[in-house]
Amino acid sequence: MVKNYLCIxxxxxxxxxxxxxxxxxxxxxxxxxxxxKDIDYTxxxxxxxxxxxxxxxxxxxxxxxxxxxxxxxxxxxxxxxMRFYIKRIVxxxxxxxxxxxxxxxxxxxxxxxxxxxxxxxxxxxxxxxxYILNNLSKDTTIKPGDEILSIDNREVKDILKTIYSVSTSxxxxxxxxxQGTRYHWFKYYYSFCYGFKPEYIVxxxxxxxxxxxxxxxxxSSLKDTLILPKKDSVHYLxxxxxCRYSILKNDKPIAVxxxxxxxxxxxxxxxxKTFKDIKKKNIDHLVIDLRDNGGGRINAxxxxxxxxxxxKMLLPFDRAPNLMPFNPKYKMGFASRITPFLFCxxxxxxxxxxxxRHYFIAFPKKKNxxxxxxxxxxxxxxxxxxxxxxxxxxYKANATVIGEETGGNVAGSNAVISGKIILPNSGIQIFIPMxxxxxxxxxxxxxxxxxxxxxxxxxxxxILNGVDIDLIKVLELVK
Numbered sequence: 432m433v434k435n436y437l438c439i440x441x442x443x444x445x446x447x448x449x450x451x452x453x454x455x456x457x458x459x460x461x462x463x464x465x466x467x468k469d470i471d472y473t474x475x476x477x478x479x480x481x482x483x484x485x486x487x488x489x490x491x492x493x494x495x496x497x498x499x500x501x502x503x504x505x506x507x508x509x510x511x512x513m514r515f516y517i518k519r520i521v522x523x524x525x526x527x528x529x530x531x532x533x534x535x536x537x538x539x540x541x542x543x544x545x546x547x548x549x550x551x552x553x554x555x556x557x558x559x560x561x562y563i564l565n566n567l568s569k570d571t572t573i574k575p576g577d578e579i580l581s582i583d584n585r586e587v588k589d590i591l592k593t594i595y596s597v598s599t600s601x602x603x604x605x606x607x608x609x610q611g612t613r614y615h616w617f618k619y620y621y622s623f624c625y626g627f628k629p630e631y632i633v634x635x636x637x638x639x640x641x642x643x644x645x646x647x648x649x650x651s652s653l654k655d656t657l658i659l660p661k662k663d664s665v666h667y668l669x670x671x672x673x674c675r676y677s678i679l680k681n682d683k684p685i686a687v688x689x690x691x692x693x694x695x696x697x698x699x700x701x702x703x704k705t706f707k708d709i710k711k712k713n714i715d716h717l718v719i720d721l722r723d724n725g726g727g728r729i730n731a732x733x734x735x736x737x738x739x740x741x742x743k744m745l746l747p748f749d750r751a752p753n754l755m756p757f758n759p760k761y762k763m764g765f766a767s768r769i770t771p772f773l774f775c776x777x778x779x780x781x782x783x784x785x786x787x788r789h790y791f792i793a794f795p796k797k798k799n800x801x802x803x804x805x806x807x808x809x810x811x812x813x814x815x816x817x818x819x820x821x822x823x824x825x826y827k828a829n830a831t832v833i834g835e836e837t838g839g840n841v842a843g844s845n846a847v848i849s850g851k852i853i854l855p856n857s858g859i860q861i862f863i864p865m866x867x868x869x870x871x872x873x874x875x876x877x878x879x880x881x882x883x884x885x886x887x888x889x890x891x892x893x894i895l896n897g898v899d900i901d902l903i904k905v906l907e908l909v910k
Contacts, residue, residue, distance in 0.1 A: 726815025
């Protein structure tokens with residue numbers, strides 16, 4: 432009996448070491464009535480404020496899912512548990528720019544909170560199989576490349592299905608979800624869906640096809656580590672925090688511009704000098720690397736594209752004309768709140784289909800414009816303005832696209848500026864864009880991203896060894 436009490440006491444002390452916090456109580460529970468009220472608030476104002484809530488789901492289907500979700504809730508929940516259900520509702524409308532975030536108090540409380548997490552970094556490859564990238568546990572028999580078959584007796588296919596159900600993306604796309612939960616992020620999504628625990632039961636399949644079960648002690652979220660595979664070093668001729676320019680030494684020189692995001696200092700000078708250098712060196716092959724590019728400023732993206740597209744570019748966007756910017760339930764900063772009125776005074780606009788449509792306009796650069804062959808590298812995290820750029824390069828600059836389906840929709844998305852609603856009981860924040868953005872290209876919106884001309888399937892070994900299969904494909908095409 433004494434031994435049992437000692438075990439319980441040790442377990443409580445152990446958990447306490449992972450949950451030190453003197454401020455907001457992240458374990459605070461909300462009543463069923465409070466939760467249901469927040470869900471109703473979510474549905475009402477998501478529909479009211481979102482520019483295109485029924486593009487990929489009907490109003491009746493969304494409401495049926497909300498009713499089904501409410502029926503599943505019969506006990507009080509913490510904010511994190513509530514947010515699981517809220518995120519599943521929000522993800523149903525198919526908008527990667529719309530998401531449910533923690534309340535401000537919760538966000539502040541967990542910033543320095545010591546949480547027990549799975550001691551494994553992972554990635555998905557080979558038709559949705561989950562592999563280990565880094566072993567952060569003390570068990571040295573676990574190796575990179577071992578396949579995870581189950582965690583806590585949950586099969587991987589079911590775990591990924593659950594994680595993807597709370598991840599937002601454009602339309603029916605799943606590459607954005609796959610890439611967004613790789614490496615160190617998987618373990619946080621897992622604990623978000625199933626809870627943080629002091630230990631995890633993991634079943635692994637090793638390289639020799641043997642199967643082993645492990646009971647792994649959690650590691651501290653404050654000591655989380657990510658080690659990415661080493662890649663060949665690159666000599667950059669010019670770089671900023673967001674962009675890098677290099678030249679591959681091949682039989683035929685290939686310029687490479689790697690853009691992490693459409694933002695940052697020295698943006699105009701970087702591209703002015705880079706395209707001047709490319710023209711001076713008479714380079715006929717140019718790679719634009721938009722992999723893992725989550726977007727950025729529209730004007731920055733259009734300025735970049737003006738070196739590559741020889742015609743005037745339009746990027747239309749619209750919303751229903753209403754007093755939404757004045758609505759106190761739609762939270763925005765002052766600058767964002769007055770932006771719709773500035774659009775009406777300084778931008779071209781036209782009523783269309785009961786909405787007020789505006790246009791971003793960009794003109795081609797005459798000096799140092801690039802006339803050669805363009806290759807665009809994309810993956811599931813090519814999103815937002817990166818989705819615009821990749822689609823425009825393919826359909827307006829005849830670029831060859833290599834990689835996997837972009838996370839950003841091929842025909843348009845919801846973006847430009849965003850606000851948020853705050854749920855009345857939990858304080859959970861739901862971020863909602865104000866405008867729908869249209870790509871000025873002749874493609875059908877089938878609910879997916881831009882599909883590559885050359886689909887690249889990375890194997891487990893490719894990822895573990897840091898092999899750039901996309902760039903290898905470019906070298907094959909240039910020959």
